[in-house]
Amino acid sequence: MKRELCIGVDLGGSNLRFALVDRQGRVLARSAEPTLPSAGLDSLLSRLQARVGQLQEEAARIGTSVAALAVGVPGLVCSDGVVRASVNVPALEGVPLARELSAATGMPVVVLNDANACALGEKRYGAGRGYHSLIALTIGTGVGAGLILDGKLWTGVDGAAGEFGHIPVEPEGRPCGCGSRGCLEQYASAGAIAREGEGAEAVARRARQGDAAALAAFAAAGRYLGIAAAGVVNMLNLEAVILCGGVAQSFDLLEPALRRELVSRTFPVSGGRVHVAPGELGDDAGVLGAAVAAFDTVF
Numbered sequence: 373m374k375r376e377l378c379i380g381v382d383l384g385g386s387n388l389r390f391a392l393v394d395r396q397g398r399v400l401a402r403s404a405e406p407t408l409p410s411a412g413l414d415s416l417l418s419r420l421q422a423r424v425g426q427l428q429e430e431a432a433r434i435g436t437s438v439a440a441l442a443v444g445v446p447g448l449v450c451s452d453g454v455v456r457a458s459v460n461v462p463a464l465e466g467v468p469l470a471r472e473l474s475a476a477t478g479m480p481v482v483v484l485n486d487a488n489a490c491a492l493g494e495k496r497y498g499a500g501r502g503y504h505s506l507i508a509l510t511i512g513t514g515v516g517a518g519l520i521l522d523g524k525l526w527t528g529v530d531g532a533a534g535e536f537g538h539i540p541v542e543p544e545g546r547p548c549g550c551g552s553r554g555c556l557e558q559y560a561s562a563g564a565i566a567r568e569g570e571g572a573e574a575v576a577r578r579a580r581q582g583d584a585a586a587l588a589a590f591a592a593a594g595r596y597l598g599i600a601a602a603g604v605v606n607m608l609n610l611e612a613v614i615l616c617g618g619v620a621q622s623f624d625l626l627e628p629a630l631r632r633e634l635v636s637r638t639f640p641v642s643g644g645r646v647h648v649a650p651g652e653l654g655d656d657a658g659v660l661g662a663a664v665a666a667f668d669t670v671f
């Protein structure tokens with residue numbers, strides 16, 4: 373039987389998504405459920421195994437089989453597949469997830485950071501097609517990034533690269549959960565845009581109706597994103613900056629201030645040519661990007 377499909381898993385703090393994917397990036401089967409991080413590691417591992425088993429059966433039913441599996445997780449993942457830190461799913465910390473899942477499923481397993489998975493997904497199948505060097509920003513509860521240089525994911529010497537949300541944008545600014553202060557995440561995440569009793573999506577709706585305070589909230593977030601992105605573009609002379617994640621659905625509201633800062637704070641050679649765009653894969657960026665990582669290990 374030809375082993376020509378992969379399974380991509382997006383293990384988020386809230387949602388656990390699975391997709392059976394072919395090499396063209398088509399999703400042949402999918403499932404989603406709540407992650408339930410507080411249910412603990414054993415529950416999580418047994419549910420992962422069960423859903424992967426179901427997708428393997430689905431692959432067999434259509435006359436093919438699964439070659440590999442990859443899981444994107446919200447945390448720091450070292451190159452040995454051990455999750456070193458995960459604020460949203462603490463049960464994963466210290467777990468050799470790749471080894472555990474490989475032993476359970478009999479397949480090669482890759483574990484990677486969720487923002488890195490989104491970058492791979494958008495590069496192969498989405499807004500990053502045709503670019504060799506890009507950064508994909510994931511803007512939601514937190515702010516992360518996946519960096520692709522010369523066609524390859526750059527994860528840093530320890531796997532900790534891409535912490536875009538912790539670039540300082542205010543020297544004496546708000547304290548951050550990371551221990552520093554004035555980090556971008558404190559000014560441009562969903563929580564930073566939200567107002568008392570109102571989530572970022574509701575603020576976006578008000579902004580589209582012309583509400584001045586709501587427009588100002590997005591302009592402020594866009595401005596800080598532009599300042600941080602300008603630093604990265606000056607440093608790396610990238611082809612594209614792609615915005616993914618929940619807040620990126622409000623790209624139109626962030627874009628004017630972001631672009632203004634980016635252009636005014638970069639050299640024309642790099643800032644004038646960098647393509648800034650929203651992601652094209654929406655909620656599928658994570659599962660498709662994980663599938664890319666899985667395909668790349670076996671083919």
Ligand SMILES: [Zn+2]
Nearest residue numbers: 538548550555
């Ligand atoms: Zn921070």
